[in-house]
Amino acid sequence: xxxxxxxxxxxxxxxxxxxxxxxxxxxxxxxxxxxxxxxxxxxxxxxxxxxxxxxxxxxxxxxxxxxxxxxxxxxxxxxxxxxxxxxxxxxxxxxxxxxxxxxxxxxxxxxxxxxxxxxxxxxxxxxxxxxxxxxxxxxxxxxxxxxxxxxxxxxxxxxxxxxxxxxxxxxxxxxxxxxxxxxxxxxxxxx
Numbered sequence: 001x002x003x004x005x006x007x008x009x010x011x012x013x014x015x016x017x018x019x020x021x022x023x024x025x026x027x028x029x030x031x032x033x034x035x036x037x038x039x040x041x042x043x044x045x046x047x048x049x050x051x052x053x054x055x056x057x058x059x060x061x062x063x064x065x066x067x068x069x070x071x072x073x074x075x076x077x078x079x080x081x082x083x084x085x086x087x088x089x090x091x092x093x094x095x096x097x098x099x100x101x102x103x104x105x106x107x108x109x110x111x112x113x114x115x116x117x118x119x120x121x122x123x124x125x126x127x128x129x130x131x132x133x134x135x136x137x138x139x140x141x142x143x144x145x146x147x148x149x150x151x152x153x154x155x156x157x158x159x160x161x162x163x164x165x166x167x168x169x170x171x172x173x174x175x176x177x178x179x180x181x182x183x184x185x186x187x188x189x190x191x
Contacts, residue, residue: 031067039075042091042099043082051091055098062105066112071120079103080127084134093164103131104172108183110153125186132169132190139165 033074034057061067072075082088084088088096107128110119136169138161169191176184 002186029067029069031061031065031070032073035061035070035073036075042079042088042095045107048095052095054100055102057096058102059105062102065111066105066109066147068111068114068118070106071124076106080131083131086137089164093167097168100135100172101169104128104175104187107131108179108186110180110182121182121186125189128186129190132172134170135168136165138162139169139181150166 036059038054041050042058046054061070079099080103083100088099091099102164107124138158142148142154142158142162145154145158146160172187176187179187
């Protein structure tokens with residue numbers, strides 16, 4: 001919450017200092033510093049309030065500032081890898097939702113002041129597809145089991161995973177209410 005007022009200025013700074021994702025890989029930009037601080041506190045064992053605050057810092061960056069250079073930033077790619085392994089499920093669901101929304105924002109929201117040809121839509125769309133496949137895996141694996149419809153014990157064991165996957169996907173959908181059409185199209189294709 002403290003950084004909300006600062007996000008306006010960070011956004012303006014980012015707009016003035018546009019970087020194409022392949023450039024500026026040194027990790028020294030202010031956006032990368034903030035992202036790294038957030039990701040480090042999401043990945044490691046820290047108090048729940050710190051992790052939740054770090055997740056909100058990350059969503060502020062990916063929703064308000066939207067720096068293109070984060071797309072190929074190694075800590076961000078490592079966080080995507082953790083998401084693909086469902087390794088963040090140990091976090092409280094509220095924190096998970098904020099992190100997942102952040103990652104989705106990074107992939108499907110347009111980068112400011114960049115032409116459509118510089119947006120890397122095919123690569124970002126492909127990564128968003130993989131991102132949603134990994135998040136929906138618990139739901140898919142439960143529902144594709146042939147015995148699922150008849151076996152009550154199997155349904156009970158799958159219930160937490162199914163509820164989790166539905167909460168996550170609904171949270172991502174809610175996140176798109178004000179999104180541009182292109183973003184919604186990429187998301188619907190991923191689903």
